Amino acid sequence: MNAFKTWFHKLGSPPFFYEFAGYLRPWLWVGTVVFAIAGLIGGLLLAPPDYQQGDAYRIIFIHVPSAWMSLFIYGVMAISGLVALVWRIKLAEIIAMESAPIGAAFTFITLVTGSLWGKPMWGTYWTWDARLTSELVLLFIYLGIIGLYHAFENERQGARAAAFLIIVGVVNLPIVHYSVVWWNTLHQGTTVRIFAPSSISLSMLWPILAMMIATKLYYGVSLLGRARIAVLERERGKDWVRQIVTEGTKNA
């Protein structure tokens, strides 16, 4: 436990984090590719067509994992944002701020793929129902966080202001999640459950779960890449950054 504690402490130091993230990132990449290939083969080739939706349902294999990521990344941001506000840890600020564009990307993907799925199934690309509207609000919150962060000259001030916005925006997460329960909506309810049997056949379930792992790992790849540059940018006055920059792009 003590060894883990010192390791975790060390991880807060920018040069150590930079090196560690650079070492970890290729491995996350390998995992992302393996799980994505498995999920895509399982979803596009092996899973049978749906008895009601035909092949159109195959959008589920990117739509649902992306939707989960749009909420999951916000959760990560909320926790690291809170840590950044309370303990003023630089790395927590970086994790929160660099996660925002990735979360916005996944939210955007969720909305577009959902809309492309809605057209053949519901007959419309868009409808102002609870699930769709709250997910759109989530995208605007992400964009607001990114905008607020960049509106400040000083990164740390910007990060603190944006962290407050993150905390306020948490209120939207349960609304997105429970919208299909609380309101009558075109959107179907939850079919994949963790704590109860899922109402989906196994041949369709496992590719979704594989893609879920792939998108999680991709988030790691993207976040570590972004965080490493953010660390360099923020620490640009320090010797170790100077050394990395002059030594060339070795281990870039």
Added chain:
Amino acid sequence: MREFFAMGGFAAYVWPAYAVFFLVLATDLIMTSRRRRNFIRQFRAILLRQALRRKSS
């Protein structure tokens, strides 16, 4: 093979959805690597300028 690409008549919805998924994530990665390149290039230029100034004074 043709059957696979036809997606049971839903090709016009399924494939654009997958295209958006991959394009958006690829853009995310490209933006990051470009940001890294720009930072290193600009920082090197600053260091070079500092070194030159030190030499001339």
